[in-house]
Amino acid sequence: MRIGRPPWSDLVTLAQEVLRGSPQAVARLISLVESRPAEAVPMLRELHPHTGRGHIAGVTGPPGGGKSTLIDALVRLARRDGRRVGVVAVDPTSPFTGGAILGDRVRMQDHATDPGVFVRSMATRGYLGGLAPAASGAVEVLDAFGCDLILVETVGTGQAEVDIVRLADTVVVVTVPHLGDGVQTLKAGVMEIGDLFVVNKADRGDADRTAIEIKMMLGLAPNDRGWRPPVLLASAVDGTGVPAVLEEIARHRAYQEAHGLLDRRRKERRRQEILMIAEALVRRRLLDGGGSDALDGLASRVSGGELDPYAAAESLVRRAGLDSRTRL
């Protein structure tokens, strides 16, 4: 019975409520982005001119590295400076997401009563338009909402996670010394994308050696943007070293702005985002208007050994109106 107030179903109003600072509207709009992206589009369009101010920092690394604890500590610190903070956790092993498979506890609940912190957990599957566009939409909403800092947590393994990390202005890679093969693991793809490395749980032994190994690897592959990624030691659980992490995140943003790199990076991000949305549109198109039935028929023929899956895929693509020049 909300008398005298426009209903949530008035979607443009929902965007306006976000701009007016309503956390309920933020939650509602992100849910819409996740579940019915088509309906969220007009609102995201309305919010678009109000985005671009917040600093988006991706926090990634192997499970068990204490990413969530570090984020928790960064949020506390940024709040002390009076900054508005958003967190988007798309890490299935994160306690924010309810996974908690490595025994962490949800400490983030402490922030539940703080109106200056907005925490959003996202599942890692089940989004109609794909996970990365959904995460991207959530970040846009938080940006328009006025978050100064938006932290995006991913586990840093699969392609979907890398797509999400690409959203960030600054990528923080978190590892721990006792992983032993931690550096080995980092090699598998996140080494290249880190703007800032944190060896967390630095109280647990060989942190110095891990930091040196990371520096050596970075030394071998110079950063073409002229930025030398710092390697920091921290113990997020008691806050040691966390102020330096927050300072380096800010310094990386300032560096990019001073060298005209932020615009370039954001343009690249937009490129990825447009492509992801386009792919989601096309996926829909392949299945619409009888496409799904056509696919069933093709699947039967492939199962029966009558047709190979590649010829079947070409046929499906042609059916959707794309010509046969399309080749893998």
Add this chain to the structure above:
Amino acid sequence: MRIGRPPWSDLVTLAQEVLRGSPQAVARLISLVESRPAEAVPMLRELHPHTGRGHIAGVTGPPGGGKSTLIDALVRLARRDGRRVGVVAVDPTSPFTGGAILGDRVRMQDHATDPGVFVRSMATRGYLGGLAPAASGAVEVLDAFGCDLILVETVGTGQAEVDIVRLADTVVVVTVPHLGDGVQTLKAGVMEIGDLFVVNKADRGDADRTAIEIKMMLGLAPNDRGWRPPVLLASAVDGTGVPAVLEEIARHRAYQEAHGLLDRRRKERRRQEILMIAEALVRRRLLDGGGSDALDGLASRVSGGELDPYAAAESLVRRAGLDSRTRL
């Protein structure tokens, strides 16, 4: 200097070599599937009529559950029966893939000298046509090669992993008692896809309780195919309970065949596979013939606040020849 032997570049020969039982040809063809799928297509087409005999079992579950150790034990056991076994590991945390982030060791190397075992590790990103189609191609090659049992290991978190698990005739979900929230974690998506559950490291305390919890959850959501997924206790590291796992995998296949379910499942797999290949074809099409430059221009306009990413994506899709009716 391989005189008197057709060169590998003769691609149809490569497919024939696979059918003749050459493990070198298998390795070579899988590499081709990964790196240059377009060139692999004619060979996969040639192999297609020779596939469908092997039993494909997906092994999935949260990191640290001992999936790799279980696979190792299953391979040993299947080899004792003289069966030819293939392993495709697409789990970034698997020691087969070199991740080893949880301290496991590569025990699989023991099988390196056994010609009846073919082990293939796949990275979790970087494939032109996508990870799932690459994994699917690898499984096809191993099937045509004559593997009786093909084990596919994934970490069971992201969408890409679920896409891969869909390749399987039988899905084995592995968890461990000490994860505590293990069942909680399983809820997040793998509960629905398991045909067989293994509580591994059953020597470590509360295995019985975990098994009961899983059974209760399964009881609440009856399997519409009439198959009651068994929940087994095992300790893969010393082989305890592993024979029962192998027997249940075989029993699940027999059950499906007896009830006409295997064909249905494989048809559904083909459906997914065709769709994945079609999407890869379309992605290529979006960027070909000037599409990449067009995307750059659109990204600049979105960055400048002049255009929103959704309108840009629609424009890119139209450019590739799809009409504007396409909607998310």
